[in-house]
Amino acid sequence: MSADIILVIVVATALAFDYTNGFHDTANVVATSISTGAARPQVAIAFAAILNFVGAFISISVAATVAKDVVDAEVITPTIVFAGLIGAIAWNLITWYFGLPSSSSHALIGGVVGSAVAAVGFDAVIADGVIGKVLIPAVVAPLLAFLVAAVAIGISYRVAGKQRPGIVTRGYRYGQIVSGGLLALAHGTNDAQKTMGVITLALIANGTLAPESDPPSWVIFSAATAIALGTYSGGWRIIKTTGTRIIKMDAAQGFSAQGAGAAVILASTHYGFPLSTTHVINGGVMGAGAGKRLSAVRWGVAGNIFVAWLLTLPAAAAIGGLTYGFTRIFGTGALGPILVTLMALSLIVAAFARRAQRGAPVEATG
Amino acid sequence: MMLATILHTEELLSTMVAAVVAGIGVTFAFSVGIWGAGQFVELSRNERPVAAAAAGIVGALALACVVAALAIGILVMTDK
Numbered sequence: 184m185s186a187d188i189i190l191v192i193v194v195a196t197a198l199a200f201d202y203t204n205g206f207h208d209t210a211n212v213v214a215t216s217i218s219t220g221a222a223r224p225q226v227a228i229a230f231a232a233i234l235n236f237v238g239a240f241i242s243i244s245v246a247a248t249v250a251k252d253v254v255d256a257e258v259i260t261p262t263i264v265f266a267g268l269i270g271a272i273a274w275n276l277i278t279w280y281f282g283l284p285s286s287s288s289h290a291l292i293g294g295v296v297g298s299a300v301a302a303v304g305f306d307a308v309i310a311d312g313v314i315g316k317v318l319i320p321a322v323v324a325p326l327l328a329f330l331v332a333a334v335a336i337g338i339s340y341r342v343a344g345k346q347r348p349g350i351v352t353r354g355y356r357y358g359q360i361v362s363g364g365l366l367a368l369a370h371g372t373n374d375a376q377k378t379m380g381v382i383t384l385a386l387i388a389n390g391t392l393a394p395e396s397d398p399p400s401w402v403i404f405s406a407a408t409a410i411a412l413g414t415y416s417g418g419w420r421i422i423k424t425t426g427t428r429i430i431k432m433d434a435a436q437g438f439s440a441q442g443a444g445a446a447v448i449l450a451s452t453h454y455g456f457p458l459s460t461t462h463v464i465n466g467g468v469m470g471a472g473a474g475k476r477l478s479a480v481r482w483g484v485a486g487n488i489f490v491a492w493l494l495t496l497p498a499a500a501a502i503g504g505l506t507y508g509f510t511r512i513f514g515t516g517a518l519g520p521i522l523v524t525l526m527a528l529s530l531i532v533a534a535f536a537r538r539a540q541r542g543a544p545v546e547a548t549g
Numbered sequence: 550m551m552l553a554t555i556l557h558t559e560e561l562l563s564t565m566v567a568a569v570v571a572g573i574g575v576t577f578a579f580s581v582g583i584w585g586a587g588q589f590v591e592l593s594r595n596e597r598p599v600a601a602a603a604a605g606i607v608g609a610l611a612l613a614c615v616v617a618a619l620a621i622g623i624l625v626m627t628d629k
Contacts (some may be wrong), residue, residue, distance in 0.1 A: 241627050315557040320564075327565055331572035338573065342580035346587030354583035361619070372626070439576055446572035453567070453626055454560040 186389055188517040189261045192524055193385040196268045198409040201378035203275065204287045205235060205413025208374065211464045212367050212414070219437040221359035231367040232415035238371025239407030244455035245373055246398050249380025252312030252455075253292055254299040256387045256394055259307065262510055263298045264385040265520050269527055270294025270503025276534055277498075278491060285491040286459030290499040291377055292317055295384075297500025298507040320456040321492070324447050325466030332443035332470030339435040340475075355434035362441035369448035370460050371410060377457055378406040432471060440464075440471035462488060575618050581611035 212235075213227040222230065250256065254263075271287065271294035278285035292313070299307040343351050379398040382405075386392040392399070398406075432440070444460075444467035451458050465488060510519030585608015592601035 241623070319556055319561065323561065323565070327568055328572075331569055335573050335576035338577050339580045342577065343583040343587065346584060347591070350587045350590060351583055354579075354586060358579050358583075365619070435580075438579070442576050443568075443572040446575070447564075447568040449622065449626060450564045450567035450571065454557075454564050456560075456564065 185516040186261065189265060189520050190385060190389045190391070192517070192520050193261050193265045193268065194382055194405075196265060196272070196524070197378050197382050197385070198405055200268055200272055200275075200287070200291065200381075201375060201406050201409035202413035203272070204374050204378070205232075205410040205415075206417030207275070207279065207287065207413075208370060208460060209414045209417035211461055212370050213363065215432065215437040215441055215468065216359050216363040218432060219356065219359060219434045221356040221363065221434060221437060227363065228415060230364060231370075232411045234364050234367035235371035235375070235414045236407045236411035238368040239375035239379075239410060240403060241368070241372050242452055243376065243379065243397055243403070245376035245452055245457045246379035246383060248312065248316050248455040248457055249292070249377050250383040250387065250398070251395065252309055252316050254295055254384070255303075255307050255309060256384055258303045259299060259384060259388040260302070260515075261385045261389050262515070262520060263302045263507060264295065264381060264388060265523075266298035266301070266507035266510060267291070267295030267503045268381065269506045269523055270297055270499045270501075272527065273502045273506075273530075274495060274499040276531060278495075280534055285495045286321075286461055288374065288377055288457055288459045289317075289321065289492065289495040291381065292457065293496035293499030294503035295381065296496075297503035300500070301504035301507040302511075316456055318496075320451060320458055321462070324451055324456070324458045325462040325488075328443045328447045328463045328466035329470035329473070331446060332439045332467040333474035335439040335443055336436055336471045336474035339439055343435070352434050355438045358438045359434060359441060362438050362445060365445035365449070366441045366464070367414075369445045369452065370464075371407070373448050373452045373458055374460055375406045375410040376452070378409065379403055380457075382406070432468070436471040436475065439474070440467040443467040443470060459492075462492065571618065571622060575615055578611045578614040578618070582608045582615065584608065585611060 209228060209231060212231045213222075213224070216222040216227045217224050221227075268291070271290040274285065274290040274294070275287055296308055296313065339355075343354070379402050382402045383392065383396065383398045386399075386402075387394055387396060444464040447463050447467070448458060448460055451463075465485075469485060506523060510523055513519035513522065585604050585606075588604035589601050589608060592598075592604060
């Protein structure tokens with residue numbers, strides 16, 4: 184009974200994490216299309232939400248990586264997964280509160296690794312998987328998106344730049360409907376799969392699923408729904424800030440940035456690499472800016488991303504580990520996770536209330 | 550060998566090649582499509598129908614390549 188209660192809490196927490204992931208990432212996915220005038224905000228957000236939902240169904244490679252290649256599922260318990268999720272959510276809230284553009288994906292993996300180390304020791308971590316499938320792609324993917332976007336915008340200007348501006352702008356705006364759609368699809372497939380992977384890991388840990396199992400249909404459907412709802416509701420809030428906070432770019436730059444981001448995320452997803460979609464999309468946007476002129480890039484933002492990237496894995500791991508330690512004070516039953524959930528909910532409500540009072544903008548994480 | 554296993558070199562390289570080919574290739578093809586449309590309008594205005602038609606065909610073929618690339622990409626994604 185106690186194990187089932189913990190499992191329900193884990194699934195609910197994972198879906199809440201997925202919802203907040205979509206909520207925060209809406210800005211990343213739709214900003215470029217709205218900024219260049221390729222789509223009206225309402226249309227772009229609804230389109231992104233639908234394609235996030237669809238994207239969650241097209242692959243399970245990343246879910247398999249999260250469930251099988253990060254920590255040893257045979258020594259993991261649902262409480263460890265729960266503590267990892269709390270580590271990720273807490274770090275997301277902290278970075279959101281202070282306006283740091285951190286990665287939800289890295290926070291999730293860091294949180295689970297930290298709680299697993301606290302509970303079982305370093306033997307619980309599959310080092311090959313963490314290094315080869317998480318850390319290395321985390322460095323390579325944003326740089327790749329930067330380079331692809333920079334080369335792509337150079338080609339765009341060279342090939343189509345001498346045509347009448349009206350035709351060029353209209354053409355790339357139409358193109359952005361497709362590239363923006365692909366980006367939303369890519370975001371849905373990579374990010375929703377991380378939640379699927381964590382829920383699957385908890386189900387395996389609880390004995391509900393056999394080891395090496397793929398995510399069940401209900402897990403895929405619920406993760407897809409959570410990220411799509413998050414994307415849709417997050418969008419209505421960012422409409423207010425869109426005009427002032429998004430980098431101004433032309434339609435060709437928007438097309439190149441979105442195309443590069445979508446290509447990198449989709450290719451990585453196919454090979455099961457759980458990426459930070461925020462970092463990849465920002466890499467694409469910066470590449471499209473740098474391809475035009477280097478001074479167009481907000482290098483300060485790039486620095487913030489780098490700092491947040493360095494901090495995210497260890498910080499989320501530390502919080503995950505501490506959370507696990509706290510839950511164990513109350514034994515191995517459901518009391519610890521229930522108390523932590525209540526405390527986390529109180530903190531979330533307090534943070535949102537304080538942030539709303541200050542009228543601060545929403546920062547993207549991914 | 551050990552390092553190659555940890556790094557998942559083959560998968561990482563395949564990801565990089567796929568991203569470069571798709572990201573740059575599709576942008577190039579789409580830009581050719583816009584070039585074709587622009588040239589078609591321009592040459593038609595200048596009453597050069599044969600050249601306009603040729604530019605239009607090049608543009609249409611380039612856009613067809615974009616559609617084909619997207620279709621192949623989605624098929625590959627859903628195949629695994």
